[in-house]
Amino acid sequence: MKKSYLLAMIVGITTFSFAQTKSTGVVTLGTMSIKIDMDQTNSLVTYTMTGPSTKWFSVGLNTTSMTTNTDCITFGTVLLDQSLPGGHVAPVTDAANNLTLLTNTVSGTVRTIVATRPFSTGDAKDFTFTSNLTNLNVIWAVGSSTNVANQHQTFGSKALTFTTILGIETIAFEDKIAIYPNPSDGIFTISKNSATTISKIKIFDANARLIKEINTSPNSKENSINLSGFSKGIYFVEIANDESKAVKKIVVK
Numbered sequence: 162m163k164k165s166y167l168l169a170m171i172v173g174i175t176t177f178s179f180a181q182t183k184s185t186g187v188v189t190l191g192t193m194s195i196k197i198d199m200d201q202t203n204s205l206v207t208y209t210m211t212g213p214s215t216k217w218f219s220v221g222l223n224t225t226s227m228t229t230n231t232d233c234i235t236f237g238t239v240l241l242d243q244s245l246p247g248g249h250v251a252p253v254t255d256a257a258n259n260l261t262l263l264t265n266t267v268s269g270t271v272r273t274i275v276a277t278r279p280f281s282t283g284d285a286k287d288f289t290f291t292s293n294l295t296n297l298n299v300i301w302a303v304g305s306s307t308n309v310a311n312q313h314q315t316f317g318s319k320a321l322t323f324t325t326i327l328g329i330e331t332i333a334f335e336d337k338i339a340i341y342p343n344p345s346d347g348i349f350t351i352s353k354n355s356a357t358t359i360s361k362i363k364i365f366d367a368n369a370r371l372i373k374e375i376n377t378s379p380n381s382k383e384n385s386i387n388l389s390g391f392s393k394g395i396y397f398v399e400i401a402n403d404e405s406k407a408v409k410k411i412v413v414k
Contacts, residue, residue, distance in 0.1 A: 183323040190301040217304040232288040237309040244286040334405035344412035347389030
């Protein structure tokens, strides 16, 4: 019974009510990466960005070059809602910050941030997401330090493609949780924001067999997973509290 339940959650066909979501999946941009998820039920965008912990990194939306008023998401020492003034000039911080930082974690030399914003913020300098969006061009840059005033060290552009996925309506809970590093050699950390509780963690193998349960303190900011004694491959982490549940995929390499 448990096996059937987990597999149903993985393929997105549980008896819960569903919310349609579009995602780019994780896209590598030089030494950084980005994943953009669009929750069409809540009209909420979630950015998951990784980059060097010792350098600033930034992504500009809906462009292939440094176009005037390009909407930018930048992290140096803090999360910045920015836009390009035009020409080969560094982005400037918008008067209104429409980004909400959910998590900011560092593992080794890699920083991972998760932030959200509405599809439409009402700010002319912010890109407006729509439910029928399928492709999005972005530009990216990584600096030489965490000082965003310093010029970029590497940069480029990339075309992102959104695909439609099904997710249970607890996606807001899922987006408040991060697992890193992923892939890893078997040691993972589950991180959450201060407003989120985790009461149960269960690990399943690719055949939906329960292989491990972890006792947690609901208010603990981080929880560790040690699968170093298990075979390499794909596993699924079921994370739950009294109100919500989410399943995340991890890879032991």
